[in-house]
Structure formats: structure tokens, C-alpha cells
Amino acid sequence: MDKDSDIHRQDWKTILSHSIQSPQEAAVFKEAHDPRLSEVVKRYPMRINPYFLSLCESRGEPLKRQVFPDAAELDDESGWTDPLAEDRDSPVSHLTHRYPDRVLFLVSNQCAVYCRYCTRKRKIGHWPHVKDEVIEAGVRYIAAHPEIKDVLLSGGDPLLLEDERLDWILSEIRSIRHVEIIRIGTRVPGVLPHRVTRELVRVLKRHHPLFMNVHFNHPDEITDEVRRACRRLADSGISLGSQTVLLRGINDDERILDVLFRQLLTMRIRPYYLLQADLTRGTGHFRTCIESGMRIMKRLRGRISGLAVPYYMIDLPGGGGKVPLLPSYIESLDPVQIVVKNFQDRLYTCPQPVPGPPEENSQNDVL
Numbered sequence: 001m002d003k004d005s006d007i008h009r010q011d012w013k014t015i016l017s018h019s020i021q022s023p024q025e026a027a028v029f030k031e032a033h034d035p036r037l038s039e040v041v042k043r044y045p046m047r048i049n050p051y052f053l054s055l056c057e058s059r060g061e062p063l064k065r066q067v068f069p070d071a072a073e074l075d076d077e078s079g080w081t082d083p084l085a086e087d088r089d090s091p092v093s094h095l096t097h098r099y100p101d102r103v104l105f106l107v108s109n110q111c112a113v114y115c116r117y118c119t120r121k122r123k124i125g126h127w128p129h130v131k132d133e134v135i136e137a138g139v140r141y142i143a144a145h146p147e148i149k150d151v152l153l154s155g156g157d158p159l160l161l162e163d164e165r166l167d168w169i170l171s172e173i174r175s176i177r178h179v180e181i182i183r184i185g186t187r188v189p190g191v192l193p194h195r196v197t198r199e200l201v202r203v204l205k206r207h208h209p210l211f212m213n214v215h216f217n218h219p220d221e222i223t224d225e226v227r228r229a230c231r232r233l234a235d236s237g238i239s240l241g242s243q244t245v246l247l248r249g250i251n252d253d254e255r256i257l258d259v260l261f262r263q264l265l266t267m268r269i270r271p272y273y274l275l276q277a278d279l280t281r282g283t284g285h286f287r288t289c290i291e292s293g294m295r296i297m298k299r300l301r302g303r304i305s306g307l308a309v310p311y312y313m314i315d316l317p318g319g320g321g322k323v324p325l326l327p328s329y330i331e332s333l334d335p336v337q338i339v340v341k342n343f344q345d346r347l348y349t350c351p352q353p354v355p356g357p358p359e360e361n362s363q364n365d366v367l
Contacts, residue, residue, distance in 0.1 A: 302343025
């Protein structure tokens with residue numbers, strides 16, 4: 001029996017337990033013997049589960065670079081430890097309340113792989129287990145703030161929690177009457193699809209309306225196992241959206257993203273965000289210039305269905321929140337007309353509506 005078929009016969013916990021955590025364990029990669037990498041993983045821990053490691057070996061650099069340490073992580077001092085000021089906006093531990101109507105709730109300290117570009121490099125792999133009292137304090141905070149309608153569970157990865165624990169957390173939040181929707185942010189379907197079991201799906205179905213933001217960066221991440229996992233989630237009624245991080249030398253090419261976004265749609269996953277990589281310390285070698293992202297977005301528009309075109313977003317450093325970065329299609333605008341450039345760079349003129357006479361107040365007629 002070959003190694004890959006053996007992996008697919010194992011349950012997700014067994015696969016995860018055999019993850020590699022040091023570069024030397026991946027001797028198949030020539031970079032594994034770089035002596036500086038031991039210092040990298042002391043600062044920023046490493047985890048690659050056997051399933052995803054097998055993909056890195058067979059499909060190459062675009063996947064490997066996302067999860068395999070790089071000495072460049074030690075050289076980047078330009079970034080911030082907590083670029084999004086999540087800790088500053090945490091009224092209770094593990095919960096960030098920045099937008100009035102929603103909170104980010106970090107309920108897990110583990111991921112199926114540790115992405116080298118992660119915004120929470122300061123925490124992932126370093127955190128202690130998220131204790132019951134931390135969860136309970138977060139739930140009490142949400143219950144005490146009726147303006148909170150939307151709770152996003154993240155971490156780490158919430159889907160690495162045991163079914164019973166995840167069910168408990170979802171039940172506690174769902175019992176709060178003013179919470180309208182719950183979202184889960186996860187990379188598990190793409191990097192450890194074996195975790196998406198029938199038992200997990202039965203748990204998730206109990207807590208609708210439930211939305212899930214999955215995470216795919218490259219079409220090489222999509223396998224038959226991934227398609228099966230995402231089909232299970234979609235069939236359970238969970239609305240799936242994908243977040244993709246724009247990564248230099250990995251997916252900063254509209255041809256790659258074209259293929260990725262089309263494939264996601266066939267899996268009933270709506271491309272939601274294309275994210276400019278955050279200014280996290282140790283990730284400078286992944287960041288692209290804004291102009292590169294804008295150029296990609298412009299080339300995608302009109303080339304693929306609007307359903308497949310995500311918003312290009314930047315999460316502002318210092319806690320400013322997410323804002324869209326949009327190509328400008330307006331060439332000129334005045335009271336008479338607007339001149340617009342289409343996706344082919346052709347100019348079109350649209351007349352402005354002609355102002356009519358002021359409308360009379362019809363309030364008396366209504367009364």
C-alpha cells in the first residue's frame with residue numbers, strides 16, 4: 001500500500017497526530033537542511049499534517065511555500081506583531097469587538113497546518129488550550145451586548161475542536177436571542193478534509209443559520225477529498241464563502257486565480273474576499289504591492305462570471321477594519337454625463353438623469 005492511500009484510510013485525529021513539526025522531518029525538501037530554519041520554528045512554530053505534506057511533495061512550490069518555514073521570516077522586522085490591533089479591541093480574553101454588530105471569538109488554539117503568512121503568528125502554536133472559563137466569559141459578554149447580531153468563530157481553527165465541544169460552544173451562542181447568525185472561519189476543508197465527517201456535519205446542521213468562510217489560495221489545493229468534504233458541507237445547508245490571501249510568487253497571477261475561483265464555484269463556494277496580505281512581522285516575503293492586486297482584479301472583471309469575482313480587501317493596520325480596494329472605472333463625471341471605461345478599456349458615455357421639477361409634498365394626500 002503506498003503512503004498516500006494509507007493516509008486516506010486514517011481518521012483525522014490520527015493524521016493530525018503524525019504532523020511534522022520540524023524542517024528536518026521533511027528531508028525530501030532541499031531547504032530542510034538550512035540551519036537557520038531551527039531558529040525560525042522556535043519563533044514561529046511549524047505544523048504540516050501528512051495529508052497536506054503529501055500534496056506539497058506531489059504538487060510543489062505553491063503549496064509548500066505556504067506552510068514550510070523560510071529563513072526570510074527572521075529577516076522581516078518591518079511588520080507588526082499584532083497588525084490588526086485585535087488584542088487592543090478585546091474586552092475579554094479571546095474576543096475582539098471592533099464593529100458594532102459583530103465579534104470575533106477565538107475558540108481554538110490549533111490549526112491543521114500552520115500557514116507561514118498567518119496574521120496571528122504571535123499566537124498560533126504558542127497558545128495554551130482555550131479553557132471553558134474563557135469560552136464562558138466570551139458568551140457572557142455577547143449575551144450582555146444586544147447590539148451583537150453576528151459571531152465569527154475563529155482561532156486557530158474551530159473545526160479542530162472535538163464534535164462535542166464545538167456543539168457546546170455553538171449551543172451557548174445560539175441560545176442568545178439577539179445573535180442572528182454564526183460564522184465559522186476555517187481552513188480545514190482544504191488542508192485536512194478528512195475532518196469533515198458525517199458526525200461533524202450533523203452537529204453543524206443543528207445551529208442554522210450557519211455560514212462558513214473556508215480558505216483556499218491555489219487550485220492545486222483542490223483534490224477529490226476536498227471536493228467531497230465541501231459537498232458534505234454544502235449539502236447540509238451551510239452557506240460557503242472563500243477567503244484567499246494574495247501571496248507573492250504563489251497566486252499573484254490572474255490566470256491562477258481565474259482557475260481557482262472557477263473551481264470554487266463548481267464546489268458551491270462563493271469567492272468572497274481576495275485579501276491583501278497583512279503587515280504581520282515575519283511575512284514580508286509574501287506581500288505584494290497594492291497595484292498588483294488592483295491589476296489582477298481589473299483583468300478578472302469581465303473575464304470570469306461576476307459570481308467568481310471576490311472583493312479585493314485590505315485589513316487596515318492598527319485596527320481600522322476591512323475596506324475594499326476597487327479599480328476606478330469612472331473617467332469623468334459631471335451633472336450631464338458619466339464617462340466609464342469597461343473591462344476592455346473602451347469608453348462609454350451614459351447621460352445623467354435630467355432633473356425634473358421639485359416634487360410637491362404629498363403628505364396631505366396621504367393623510
